[in-house]
Amino acid sequence: MQFENDGKTMNYDFREIEAKWQKYWAKNQTFKATNNSEKPKFYVLDMFPYPSGAGLHVGHPLGYIASDIYARYKRHKGFNVLHPMGYDSFGLPAEQYAIQTGQHPAITTEANIKRYREQLDQLGFSFDWSREVRTSNPKYYKWTQWVFIQLFNSWYNKKSDKAEDISTLTSNFEKAGNSEVEAVCDEDTPTFSAAEWASFSDRTKQEILLKYRLTYLADTEVNWCPALGTVLANDEIVNGVSERGGHPVIRKKMTQWSMRITAYAQRLLDGLDTIDWPQPLKDSQTNWIGRSEGAHVEFNIQDSAFKIPVFTTRPDTIFGTSFMTLAPEHELVEKITTPEQKEAVEAYVEATAKRSERDRMADVKTISGVFTGAYAEHPFTKAPIPIWIGDYVLASYGTGAVMAVPCGDQRDYDFAMHYNIPIPNIFEGVDISEEAFADKANTIIANSDFLNGLNFKEATRKVIDELEKIGQGQGKINYRLRDAVFSRQRYWGEPFPVYYVDGMPQMIADEHLPLELPEVEKYLPTETGDPPLGNATDWAWDTKQSAVVNNQLINNDTIFPLELNTMPGWAGSSQYFNRYMDPGNTEAIYSEEAIGYWQDVDLYIGGSEHATGHLLYSRFWQQFLFDKGIAPKKEYAKKLINQGMITGTSAFVYKDMDSNKVYSKGLKEGKNVIPIHADVSLVNASDELDVEAFKKWQSDYKDAEFVLEEGKYIVGREIEKMSKSKYNVVNPDNICEEYGADSLRLYEMFLGPLEQSKPWNTAGITGVHSFLKKLWKLYASMEDGVEPTAENLKTLHKTIKKVEEDIENFSFNTSVSTFMICVNELTAQKCKSKAILEPLAILVSPYAPHIAEELWEKLGHGESISTVTFPIFEGKYLVENSKEYPISFNGKMRFKLELPLDMGKDEIEAAVMAHEKTQAQLNGREPKKVIVVPGKIVNIVG
RNA sequence: GCCUUGGUGGCGGAAUUGGUAGACGCGCUGGAUUCAAAAUCCAGUUCUUUCGGGAGUGUGGGUUCGAUUCCCACCCAAGGUACCA
Structure with missing residues (x-):
């Protein structure tokens, strides 16, 4: 036994333990997944985050913790697990920041990612970081551009009910014109014969083909805000003016790229029946598609x-x-x-x-x-x-x-x-x-x-x-579904691999991808109203050199202007789940071996706010990739779970409007008070405010008189969305520092069912933290060669059974309770047996991996616990020979009676009826009926 | 309006096919330990009560020996969606 009773190693030093194992995992690449294995595969995916400047709050990791538990569990169950993470790193906030400060979005994004990575590492996730992707990395968006080109070169054939290469369309046109073609195309597509097609100019042919391509240029009505120089979404407009700045907004037609997602409307609807996704999410996709x-x-x-x-x-x-x-x-x-x-x-x-x-x-x-x-x-x-x-x-x-x-x-x-x-x-x-x-x-x-x-x-x-x-x-x-507009008048997004010859779009050849985002002086639209890329000096395509060159060289003969729009936020997230399978591949989007092995996502966890955005567009891309033989599955995620939101518990003090007083919650009745948000970090578990700290924090109140009740200032509480402005944001870093990542992981799960939204209250974390201390203590008193008692085995095996069922059902909250009960029982039993404690460490490992690794090492093992086989449940340890029967009268349990389990119905009835408490309950009445369910219950009616 | 999800102690929540409602944890109360505090440990904690018991899972009905669980009607909350022809 490696524990030493010197008082120091007896303590659960989570800071040292967690740092040690995080270092170990990184150094040994413990969670690196291989693209081939004897083991069955399992792919656990999280929705990758946008790395914002604010960092993570306790609500963000909820889904990551759940998926990590599942991934770790699957490793114990003998699976080769793919559990990657990356960043959706193109986006508006970095661009806004760039406009305000001149700071290049790439620099801001890099800094934010660094901070995210630190925070994620601190929580002990078992991600395979060697597969990290960033949507803003040219090596990644090369393949976003590549898919765009595939879409451009495809049309939707209604006869075969799938996307086909544009060449099959032109050969149709050459043979018989378009009257026999059944395609999803623009409504104003003219009808023509083979002879007419042959007589069309090259430009006319291109115009016609554009009406069939799965991504195409079209004049779309948009909400244009001249003052901001940008297009606004419907919800960015309030009362006819822009939400930001209050500038007028007009309806304007703009030529933009669109995605012919409507071609897939029926298949996107039908596909919903084949995937295990939450019903509300399926319903909102169904409504969004709106078939009638x-x-x-x-x-x-x-x-x-x-x-x-x-x-x-x-x-x-x-x-x-x-x-x-x-x-x-x-x-x-x-x-x-x-x-x-x-x-x-x-x-x-x-x-x-x-x-x-x-x-x-x-x-x-x-x-x-x-x-x-x-x-x-x-x-x-x-x-x-x-x-x-x-x-x-x-x-x-x-x-x-x-x-x-x-x-x-x-x-x-x-x-x-x-x-x-x-x-x-x-x-x-x-x-x-x-x-x-x-x-x-x-x-x-x-x-x-x-x-x-x-x-x-x-x-x-x-x-x-x-x-x-x-x-x-x-x-x-x-x-109801409309084709999706795919152009954005922004800087920080994927450039289109498109240049224009005589106003007609041309694709840059695959071998010259990626087309990298150019440098610009300013991130705002140009004075002529062009998107920010219009500010770039080197943004022309030289078809001879196949290179980006200076705009002044444009001659519309060999050198042509490049597209000025960029792709929308959802472009980069529409196939990232496949790219994770082979993220370093420079020759192809991924190898056939890689996708042949991993196939699809087995479990996808993320927020329901993406129901009709990312989760619909990505299904569309996947269906398209399937048609083209690039992906083996029509649907990329078999099962999806929406984690609920963690809300904040805001704290309020009550400022009297008529005086300099601030009343405690119990004294505010009848006073003319307004509630003022107090920072939740200044309030303890009993809702007492640290008044001095509050005064220091809000100096406006340094001379205010705080009216106390029973010597304490009690705050009011209210559940609100976690947000900086409500001072209710709780940061995981502080919690890790004070209680450790294992405590935080357990507590986030312990809060309640994964899919429900629930309020955060840091106070409760002491419960799971002291559980970990008790767990640690149990191992400290372990002795070699102690045989487990029947009681010990019963406790262990009922825990194995329950935890396994819970994880399979994504009921992580009840597992934590089960662990607590287990440790409480083993402590009461004074269990010292290695035969019990060794499997227990494995059970705990998916939830609290750091302490599990440390205990595993102290148990004498030289290797990580991460792939050790999950304990096998054996029912024989739970067999009982007696049962404490609840004795009910008219359905109400009144007392309990212990009887042997092999006792028959009649014997039970006789034993119960003979009991003095039965007679007391009946009080002389004659029972009308006695229901006996052996092994379950006795109910006396009358 | 429509669709979806939910409603259980002071709080988060548990109850796997209809069978002991409130597991587990927080908070609270009392006690032990301590010069004191933290930490730790022990006991109690749905409401009510004449201490026998009685009531109780949003409301009102129903099915059943028995309902948090199944059925009907309604109320409330959250999320989605909307002059969708």
């Missing part, structure tokens, strides 16, 4: 050659159409409006354009619209249908036009009521005098010619048949 089934109907316009295409989910109600509504932005509006209505329509269109999208969405109560004066024609009855415009119809959804059926849709109903438009009733036996009837399941169609008497399903099928016969429509599935 219905019909595409074309309405002719009277006295006009134009047609209005419409998407409806209720083609069965087509005979109830009494008007049509177009979005005010609809391109037909100006073409069909009659002279009499022109003024009114123009005024309405103008008024709508001024309102922000958010404004329009928020205001759902006001009904507004204008009649265009034009009439469409009902495809069957040929009756005239007035065409209105209204801002409740959105240009961006469906076709931007609605066939309005007021009896079946509440918004159409409200609109019709408001403007006195007729509301024909086409439902059998339904009253529509008060509201529309939208219940598909109970619909029987009436007053509808050939649809009379049919239900929703039958009528829908019938009407689609008839529409096809007259060539005015067909069944259609519509998706």
Whole structure:
């Protein structure tokens, strides 16, 4: 036994132990994973962080601790575990900082990463750091650019239902034009024959191909803020002005790269059934994709050659159409409006354009619209249908036009009521005098010619048949999902590997990648409104030398301008999980051997805030890589868990508005006080404030009178999001310093279920810390050659069983309780047996790896504990021969009675009925019934 | 509005197929040790009570010998989403 009873080594010196093993793991590369092994593989992935300047707070490592426990457990279970970490290091904060200070984002990012790494190392994670990736590293983004080029060179063939190389498209065009091609492409793609294709100029061909490519240039409407020189997301705009600075925002068309993610809408939906992801996350992806089934109907316009295409989910109600509504932005509006209505329509269109999208969405109560004066024609009855415009119809959804059926849709109903438009009733036996009837399941169609008497399903099928016969429509599935804009007017992002010849985009050849981000003087947009890359002096592509050269050399003959936009934040995170498999590969995105071995992620842990961003885009890229034979799996993560947020417990003092007094919580009633945040580090576990420290911290209060209750100042408490401004941020560094990483790891798990959000309260950590001390003590009193008792074995094996089940179920909080119970029991049993303590160290190792390694070494082992086989549970140690039966009366447990387990039903009943407490409970009454479940319970009814 | 998740002591939470509600920890109370403090250890801690007991898992019903667990209706909180045709 290596413990010495000199009083010094008896102590649990976590600082020394943790530093020692962190050094050991780094030096021995204990957690380096190999790309081939006899062992089965297991891939545990964390969402990599953006390295912000603020560093980590206690909420950040929660998921990392859980995944680390799982990874370490899998190593004990004999798996070859891949558990990598890296940085999503392109992003806005570093760029903002650069704009303010001139500091290059690369320098800020490097410093932040260094700090993150220190903090992560301090927590004892078993990451394979040799595989670290950084999205801002050219060696990494070379492959982000490479995937972009693959997308550019691909189109989506609906016939094969997958992405194919653009060459299969052009060979189709050469043979038969595009009439036979079924592709996902722009709506304005013209139809042409093989002969026409052959006659097109090279430029025209390129323009046409751009309509098919999976990444393409398109004019997109954006929120442009001239003052900031940038495009803003919807949530960066408040009341029509920029959130930052309050500058005006206008809608502007810009040519931007887009990703044809809509080609994958159905597959992204279908794929959800094949992966074990949380239901709320699947639901939000499902809603985001927004599939709806219905019909595409074309309405002719009277006295006009134009047609209005419409998407409806209720083609069965087509005979109830009494008007049509177009979005005010609809391109037909100006073409069909009659002279009499022109003024009114123009005024309405103008008024709508001024309102922000958010404004329009928020205001759902006001009904507004204008009649265009034009009439469409009902495809069957040929009756005239007035065409209105209204801002409740959105240009961006469906076709931007609605066939309005007021009896079946509440918004159409409200609109019709408001403007006195007729509301024909086409439902059998339904009253529509008060509201529309939208219940598909109970619909029987009436007053509808050939649809009379049919239900929703039958009528829908019938009407689609008839529409096809007259060539005015067909069944259609519509998706809410839009193609994803992929351009950002920023500096700190991946440059596009694109230069422009005659305005048409050209890809830089693979062998010349990466195209590295140029140096710029200023990180702001140029004076002409170009993105920051417009400030670069060397940003032109020399096709002869295949090199970036000075802009002044641009001759549009051999030297061309490069793309000025950069890629969005999600570009770098859309395939990083695959790149981890072979991160150093310079020849390919990863080797076939590497991905052939690792295949996909077995467990992915991260926040639910990425539900419709990263987690949808990355699935899209993976599906694409699968189509191209680059990835072996359609879905890259079998199982995903969202860790909950850790909230802060803010502390408040109560400042009296009328005096210089600050009241303790219990004295504030009836006083005119306002709560002021106090830094949580100044408050102890009993909510007592260190008043002197508070005065020192907020010097405004140095002369204030703190009114105490029972000699103490008690703060108020409230749960809020952890944030600097609320002074409730708790830093893991301080906790590691005071209690150690093992305590922090255990405590974060002990707080509650991984997936739920829960408040942080540092005070509770003393519980797990003293558990570790008790654990340590247990080993200090160990003696060689002591045989385990039956009790010892029972405690050990029930712990093995429970901990194993807990880890498999991701119920890490209950494991910590189980360890505590185990150590409490073994301590009470005065267990000194190595046969018990040795397996216990392995059980604890995934949760508290430093202390486990140290104990393992003291047990006489020369190698790390990290791959030692997990103890095997043996049920024989838990076999009991008696049971303490709960004796219930009408379902309420009243007393307990110990009886042998082999006792039969009747004997149990007899023993219970004979018991004096039973007679006392019954108090002379005769029981109606006695339920005996052997081994479980006895319930007496009566 | 819709979708999802949740609601259990002063607090975080436990209860694996319907079978002893409140494990484990924090906090609190009392005690031991100490000159004192920290640390450590022991006992108690859902509420209520006439000390026999009674009530109790958001609310109201139901199924059952028995419900935190299953069913119905509702209330509240958090997250997502929205004139989506």
